[in-house]
Amino acid sequence: MSDRGSRRNTENENRIESVQIDGLVVMKLIKQCHEAESSGNAFAQGALLGLVAETRPDARLEITHCFPFPGLNDETIDDEDFQLTMMRRLRQVNVDHQHVGWYQSAQFANFLSPTLLDTQFAYQTSIEESVCLIFDTAKTSQGFISLKAFRLTAEAIKMYKDGDFSPDVVKDLKLSFESLMEEVPIIIKNSHLMNALLLELKEQLPLDIESAQFLDLGTSGTLETQLRVMMDNVDELNQESIKFNKHQNLVLKQYQDKTRWIQKRQLENQARASRGEDPLPEEDISKAFKPIPPPSRLNPLILSGTIANTADEVSEFCSQSLGKLFITEPLQNAKMSASNAQ
Amino acid sequence: MFGTVNLTVKVHPVVLFTIADSYERRPEGGNRVIGTLVGNVDKQCVEVTNCFCIPHKEHEDKVEADIAYAQEMFELNKKVAPHETIVGWFATGNEITSHSALIHDYYARETKDPIHLTLDTTLSTGRVNMKAYVFVPIGVPRATSGSMVTPVKVQMTASEPEIAGLDLLHKTKHSKTRLVEPVPELTKIADAADKMENMLDIVIKYVESVLAGREEPDSTVGRALVNLVQSVPKMDPVKFEAMLNSNLRDLLMVIYLSSLTKTQLQLNEKLSMVSVNNIREMSKFLQIE
Numbered sequence: 001m002s003d004r005g006s007r008r009n010t011e012n013e014n015r016i017e018s019v020q021i022d023g024l025v026v027m028k029l030i031k032q033c034h035e036a037e038s039s040g041n042a043f044a045q046g047a048l049l050g051l052v053a054e055t056r057p058d059a060r061l062e063i064t065h066c067f068p069f070p071g072l073n074d075e076t077i078d079d080e081d082f083q084l085t086m087m088r089r090l091r092q093v094n095v096d097h098q099h100v101g102w103y104q105s106a107q108f109a110n111f112l113s114p115t116l117l118d119t120q121f122a123y124q125t126s127i128e129e130s131v132c133l134i135f136d137t138a139k140t141s142q143g144f145i146s147l148k149a150f151r152l153t154a155e156a157i158k159m160y161k162d163g164d165f166s167p168d169v170v171k172d173l174k175l176s177f178e179s180l181m182e183e184v185p186i187i188i189k190n191s192h193l194m195n196a197l198l199l200e201l202k203e204q205l206p207l208d209i210e211s212a213q214f215l216d217l218g219t220s221g222t223l224e225t226q227l228r229v230m231m232d233n234v235d236e237l238n239q240e241s242i243k244f245n246k247h248q249n250l251v252l253k254q255y256q257d258k259t260r261w262i263q264k265r266q267l268e269n270q271a272r273a274s275r276g277e278d279p280l281p282e283e284d285i286s287k288a289f290k291p292i293p294p295p296s297r298l299n300p301l302i303l304s305g306t307i308a309n310t311a312d313e314v315s316e317f318c319s320q321s322l323g324k325l326f327i328t329e330p331l332q333n334a335k336m337s338a339s340n341a342q
Numbered sequence: 343m344f345g346t347v348n349l350t351v352k353v354h355p356v357v358l359f360t361i362a363d364s365y366e367r368r369p370e371g372g373n374r375v376i377g378t379l380v381g382n383v384d385k386q387c388v389e390v391t392n393c394f395c396i397p398h399k400e401h402e403d404k405v406e407a408d409i410a411y412a413q414e415m416f417e418l419n420k421k422v423a424p425h426e427t428i429v430g431w432f433a434t435g436n437e438i439t440s441h442s443a444l445i446h447d448y449y450a451r452e453t454k455d456p457i458h459l460t461l462d463t464t465l466s467t468g469r470v471n472m473k474a475y476v477f478v479p480i481g482v483p484r485a486t487s488g489s490m491v492t493p494v495k496v497q498m499t500a501s502e503p504e505i506a507g508l509d510l511l512h513k514t515k516h517s518k519t520r521l522v523e524p525v526p527e528l529t530k531i532a533d534a535a536d537k538m539e540n541m542l543d544i545v546i547k548y549v550e551s552v553l554a555g556r557e558e559p560d561s562t563v564g565r566a567l568v569n570l571v572q573s574v575p576k577m578d579p580v581k582f583e584a585m586l587n588s589n590l591r592d593l594l595m596v597i598y599l600s601s602l603t604k605t606q607l608q609l610n611e612k613l614s615m616v617s618v619n620n621i622r623e624m625s626k627f628l629q630i631e
Contacts, residue, residue: 023511024363027356030507031391035423065363070421086418089411092397094367137503145510176611190511193362193463193470198512200470201355201498223596234603241610248617255624300614304607311600318593318600323531325590332586336579 016129016184019149020053020062023190023198026147032068033105033137045069047083048101049090052129061129061184065095066103103133112181112306114298120152120181121160131184138222139313149184156180166294177304223317230310233303240300250292351457351474352389352499355508357432358461358472364395365434365463374400376433376445378412379459380419380426388429388457389499392419405441409448430457435464436471438491446477457494472496 025048036044046068053060067086069079083099091097102123104111111134123130136146152160155175190198357379364375377395381388394415398407416428431449433442442458449456455476462471474496500508549567551557 022363024356024359026507026511027359027504030503031354031356032422034501034503068422082418082421085414089415089418092408092411093364093395094369145506177607188511191362191366193366194359194511196465196470197358197362198508200472201358201508202512220592227596230600230603237607237610241614244614248621251621252624255621297614304611308604308607311604314600315597318597320531322590322593325586325593327531327535329586332579332582 016059016061016131016151018060018185018187019131019133020060020187020189021147022062022064023188023194025063025066026145026188028066029103029133029135029147030145033135036068036105043107044105046103047086047099048103048131048133049087049096049098050100051096051098052100059129061100061131063100063133065090099127099130101127101130101132103135105135105137107136107138112302112309114302117152117156117160117180117298117302120150121157124152124157125161147186149186150181151184153179153182166297175301177301177308180301180305223314223321226310226314226317230307230314233307233310237300237303237307240295240303243295244297244300247292247295251294254292348386349457349476349494350387351459351494351496352387353459353472353496354389354391355498355500355504357390357393360393361395361432361434361461362463369397372399373464374433374435376407376431378416378428378449379430379432379457380416380423381429382425382427383429390429390459392423392426393432394419400441405444407445407448428453428456430459432459432461434461436460436462438475442491443477450477458491459496 032046033044046066048063049065049067050061050063053062067090070082087097087099102119104116116132120130120132123132131149131151134148134150136148139146156179159175361375361377364377368375375395376398377393379390379393381390381392383389396407396412396415398405400406419426428449430453431445433445438458438460446456446458458475458477460471460473460475462469474494475491476494478490478492480490545567548557548563552559
């Protein structure tokens with residue numbers, strides 16, 4: 001804690017290279033997110049506890065525990081109170097009590113939203129190393145664990161600090177939808193006792209629950225949903241683009257009006273000077289032509305980011321389905337040649 | 343009274359992980375960890391879905407446990423998972439001590455018929471043993487009554503997402519540093535295909551050895567094999583080819599379209615930035631005038 005002062009000075013170099021998660025946290029996340037999903041809540045949220053391994057330059061964030069937040073529909077619960085009580089109690093059983101981030105469940109990568117960015121900004125300014133963990137419930141029910149850790153980039157933080165999302169600011173900071181959030185690689189770690197436990201579990205789990213579900217050939221259902229989500233987002237992005245273009249046109253027209261007005265005034269002044277009258281008083285241009293406020297670029301950035309993410313997920317899903325199909329093809333050929341040989 | 347001995351206890355993996363983690367974090371000098379189990383009770387089956395540990399100290403003849411802590415943690419848990427109730431308590435270690443009876447008394451007041459789960463984290467038998475017990479009252483009526491600790495059947499259960507999580511965690515067993523990264527999906531498919539290949543190898547070896555007379559044929563296995571072969575769907579090969587090809591084409595088209603969308607997004611960003619630049623240039627001219 002004594003070197004916290006020096007850490008503030010090196011704010012720009014305070015990058016997190018990787019996130020290390022305990023196996024326990026992964027299991028708790030799975031349990032909580034799926035329970036929330038089956039009980040009808042939109043998504044589940046919670047806090048992450050852990051510590052920061054200080055070995056420069058490879059700063060690693062270790063997450064050792066997590067706890068869920070109470071349901072969002074119940075307004076009577078005081079969030080702050082819940083968190084403080086929970087953390088106090090966990091400290092008594094020697095759990096690391098440093099709050100290092102938060103997690104949220106999501107369906108198919110549609111997690112980017114202004115609220116998410118706001119929360120992450122609040123976290124990252126109060127706690128330097130916080131991350132946001134996104135857990136994809138739809139993919140886990142297909143059999144693939146999908147855990148991603150995100151942080152806001154330094155430029156995004158600057159933009160949020162000013163609270164100004166105009167196109168000028170975005171251009172200055174060279175922000176694009178890709179540099180809004182950066183993904184941090186995740187490593188999963190287990191202690192030796194956990195490994196022993198895993199060996200025991202492997203023997204004990206009844207075999208009929210073992211599912212090779214991801215070898216399933218039926219792919220159209222999930223693909224359809226993903227594509228529909230993507231189409232909706234593209235429509236919205238289109239609307240935002242139209243808004244932006246309208247704004248550009250208005251600014252252009254205003255510029256032309258301004259030039260014409262200035263020229264008229266100059267001609268007037270020349271005419272008056274030649275007639276020997278006083279020139280017209282200088283009028284403030286900006287009062288005559290009010291500047292048009294540019295639309296915020298936040299929404300388009302978020303939408304583009306979501307579409308890019310969904311496109312990535314769709315490609316990955318398609319590539320693994322292709323893999324499955326390529327496996328079945330030689331099997332089918334073998335069967336055909338076997339039946340032909342008979 | 344004997345009806346309760348037919349109880350089955352189903353435990354989710356997350357419970358065991360939490361117990362092991364609490365054991366690792368126990369305070370200096372303690373060698374046992376106790377805590378509360380929460381879950382659901384359903385006729386003959388008790389399903390344990392979560393747990394949390396409680397700070398406690400054991401002395402020669404008494405046990406100190408923070409009851410307020412237990413109650414508060416349960417209240418907090420209830421807010422997040424309102425359908426979970428206290429179903430019993432756990433302890434690490436291999437044996438039931440006299441202290442366990444005292445602790446069990448407390449839990450008997452909290453809920454009807456609590457179960458007691460032990461997890462042998464000290465590896466005294468070389469394995470992590472998990473056992474469950476119920477305290478059955480015995481004794482002569484109108485005289486001293488006590489309770490008998492009866493073991494009940496306990497088994498692991500897991501939902502499919504939990505199995506997927508366990509699959510990933512299993513990989514840490516094989517790496518020296520006990521680290522593993524979440525793998526991309528294609529690798530998972532390759533792994534699953536390998537697993538299936540191995541399983542098929544074993545089955546084929548068994549069938550061959552039965553045919554060669556080396557092993558006794560087992561009719562249950564034979565019936566299972568017949569089921570397996572029958573469950574392969576019979577389809578006209580031409581139709582199958584057509585279906586395969588059309589699926590292939592669909593997927594390729596989707597991949598192409600999504601990469602196209604991504605390129606379009608990049609273009610969109612660049613173009614809007616270019617127009618911002620133009621506006622700026624123009625307004626600079628305006629200022630100069």
